[in-house]
Amino acid sequence: MSSTPRKEQIIETAARLFSQRGYHATSMRDLARELDLKGASLYSHISGKEEILWLILERAARQFLDAIEPIAASDMPPLEKLRAAIRSHVRVVTGDLAAATVYFHEWKALQGERRAQFLEWRRRYEHLLQGIVEEGMAAGVLDPHADPKFATLLILSVVNWLYQWYRPEGPLSPDEIAERFTALILDGLGARVGEETADAAYQTA
Amino acid sequence: MSSTPRKEQIIETAARLFSQRGYHATSMRDLARELDLKGASLYSHISGKEEILWLILERAARQFLDAIEPIAASDMPPLEKLRAAIRSHVRVVTGDLAAATVYFHEWKALQGERRAQFLEWRRRYEHLLQGIVEEGMAAGVLDPHADPKFATLLILSVVNWLYQWYRPEGPLSPDEIAERFTALILDGLGARVGEETADAAYQTA
DNA sequence: CCTCCTAACGAACGATCGTTCGCTTTCTTT
DNA sequence: AAAGAAAGCGAACGATCGTTCGTTAGGAGG
Numbered sequence: 001m002s003s004t005p006r007k008e009q010i011i012e013t014a015a016r017l018f019s020q021r022g023y024h025a026t027s028m029r030d031l032a033r034e035l036d037l038k039g040a041s042l043y044s045h046i047s048g049k050e051e052i053l054w055l056i057l058e059r060a061a062r063q064f065l066d067a068i069e070p071i072a073a074s075d076m077p078p079l080e081k082l083r084a085a086i087r088s089h090v091r092v093v094t095g096d097l098a099a100a101t102v103y104f105h106e107w108k109a110l111q112g113e114r115r116a117q118f119l120e121w122r123r124r125y126e127h128l129l130q131g132i133v134e135e136g137m138a139a140g141v142l143d144p145h146a147d148p149k150f151a152t153l154l155i156l157s158v159v160n161w162l163y164q165w166y167r168p169e170g171p172l173s174p175d176e177i178a179e180r181f182t183a184l185i186l187d188g189l190g191a192r193v194g195e196e197t198a199d200a201a202y203q204t205a
Numbered sequence: 206m207s208s209t210p211r212k213e214q215i216i217e218t219a220a221r222l223f224s225q226r227g228y229h230a231t232s233m234r235d236l237a238r239e240l241d242l243k244g245a246s247l248y249s250h251i252s253g254k255e256e257i258l259w260l261i262l263e264r265a266a267r268q269f270l271d272a273i274e275p276i277a278a279s280d281m282p283p284l285e286k287l288r289a290a291i292r293s294h295v296r297v298v299t300g301d302l303a304a305a306t307v308y309f310h311e312w313k314a315l316q317g318e319r320r321a322q323f324l325e326w327r328r329r330y331e332h333l334l335q336g337i338v339e340e341g342m343a344a345g346v347l348d349p350h351a352d353p354k355f356a357t358l359l360i361l362s363v364v365n366w367l368y369q370w371y372r373p374e375g376p377l378s379p380d381e382i383a384e385r386f387t388a389l390i391l392d393g394l395g396a397r398v399g400e401e402t403a404d405a406a407y408q409t410a
Numbered sequence: 411c412c413t414c415c416t417a418a419c420g421a422a423c424g425a426t427c428g429t430t431c432g433c434t435t436t437c438t439t440t
Numbered sequence: 441a442a443a444g445a446a447a448g449c450g451a452a453c454g455a456t457c458g459t460t461c462g463t464t465a466g467g468a469g470g
């Protein structure tokens with residue numbers, strides 16, 4: 001019988017509540033009630049409310065970094081790196097949607113050292129992604145005229161917004177979503193010259 | 206001497222504080238202090254905390270809708286519609302960054318009827334944008350093989366994420382940002398076949 | 411000058427917040 | 441069964457929350 005340790009239950013439940021109502025709108029008593037406990041009992045397992053938030057954010061940040069670091073350091077072709085980075089990002093978000101929502105929404109509730117540490121991880125992640133984009137441009141597989149900062153921002157927009165609309169019961173699997181993301185980011189939405197419908201496109205233009 | 210009415214000052218200041226700290230982390234006394242008032246004095250002008258949030262969100266939602274409705278209803282070519290919609294969205298976000306931040310971040314604090322009304326506006330906005338995308342596909346200027354829902358989601362991701370990184374003192378004007386958004390959404394980041402030669406020819410001109 | 415009206419105020423209300431304390435219950439180990 | 445540790449609890453703490461109340465200050469219009 002593998003019973004999840006209480007501390008893990010607390011973190012998981014807190015991630016769910018924080019993602020639904022927000023950190024400040026969730027009280028310790030709310031959290032306790034969800035676990036059939038009284039508020040005071042939580043303090044047998046954690047030191048305070050902010051520690052719970054920190055544990056959620058720390059794990060999420062590590063998941064993002066642990067996923068992209070080996071990709072960025074590998075010797076894959078640049079386009080494969082980008083594809084793998086997008087796929088891993090989507091997997092982290094969809095793998096724990098509640099934690100990802102807290103990651104994007106509630107980090108501002110952190111204070112002092114923890115907040116600085118979080119932002120440093122976030123910055124590092126974005127920097128690694130931008131490095132992959134720049135490799136792609138240098139290799140000529142990404143548009144060399146694009147601004148790498150802006151291009152990275154576009155990719156981050158698409159993959160970061162995912163937590164806002166993804167639902168596990170939706171029609172697309174995480175990897176399918178990642179595949180479509182990559183295709184749209186690379187090729188865009190515009191009708192392509194030379195496609196089957198190119199004739200029609202030209203005629204209406 | 207045009208002195209801004211107190212109520213407007215309250216709403217503006219609240220938008221700034223809510224966008225920085227969040228709705229629940231901003232107390233009425235915090236808000237009052239920012240206006241050199243005491244907490245009780247706010248209630249001469251507003252009925253309660255949630256009304257302030259509502260006024261911010263209502264205005265923001267109306268700005269988004271007022272901007273896209275005439276565009277969607279116009280007889281512009283589909284591509285121009287999309288370009289105009291993206292530009293107007295970017296203008297709304299950049300025109301009042303604090304309000305836009307509250308719009309995207311703090312609407313969950315609304316309850317009951319107001320929450321439902323807000324979501325209805327949001328849904329209508331996204332529906333209008335999707336209509337523009339579908340027109341573009343029908344006219345053949347947007348990839349007819351793309352899923353219109355997914356394509357709209359991609360556009361929304363890019364323009365909605367803007368509030369996360371836009372700073373008025375940044376190098377790009379709102380219209381420049383919109384122009385780059387449109388270009389990247391249409392053409393993507395991938396290097397185009399035959400680009401180098403065509404580009405070399407153009408660069409000499 | 412006097413009267414209104416509005417804006418601002420000090421004080422207080424009940425509620426709830428995160429957290430602590432000492433005690434009891436439950437589980438583990440021998 | 442005894443002993444020790446871990447987990448949970450009731451009660452309470454000081455702080456702060458949104459809000460209300462009765463009153464005061466100050467300017468506008470007569």
